[in-house]
């Protein structure tokens with residue numbers, strides 16, 4: 663596997679005899695340097711070196727996929743602190759609201775709440791009505807990714823369509839994402 667190289671603005675990426683400056687790179691009298699912070703990309707076919715800027719999501723849009731943690735849980739809704747937007751970490755203070763009523767419907771779904779406090783969840787943004795980030799977990803790949811046992815605090819593992827604790831035998835119901843329990847978590 664090729665390890666991706668990152669650069670900060672001004673970093674020397676190559677010498678201009680070897681590479682041409684591509685996007686977000688410039689020729690500084692014989693040295694190709696990075697214009698922005700990001701990942702270095704070498705195009706060895708065209709002998710061009712460029713930088714892919716690190717993009718941090720600043721806004722949330724309908725259809726975005728988020729990964730976060732349940733920080734509040736009530737009977738009808740859960741508050742989710744958003745850590746990742748479309749796979750990229752966000753340093754913004756985004757929080758979304760997940761309706762627990764709509765998530766509960768459907769055959770084979772959990773009888774109790776689909777998510778619990780502290781769960782790491784993957785959700786889809788389905789509405790931004792009234793300035794609230796409304797989340798859903800109805801799709802297969804959406805739902806709980808990681809949860810801790812309510813009894814002993816150990817990470818729960820997948821047992822069929824339920825979450826079970828190998829430590830104490832506790833079984834908990836959630837709306838599990840298809841890849842629940844996989845490590846590392848794919849944001």
Ligand SMILES: [Zn+2]
Pocket residue numbers: 811812813814815816827828829830831832
């Ligand atoms: Zn346990």
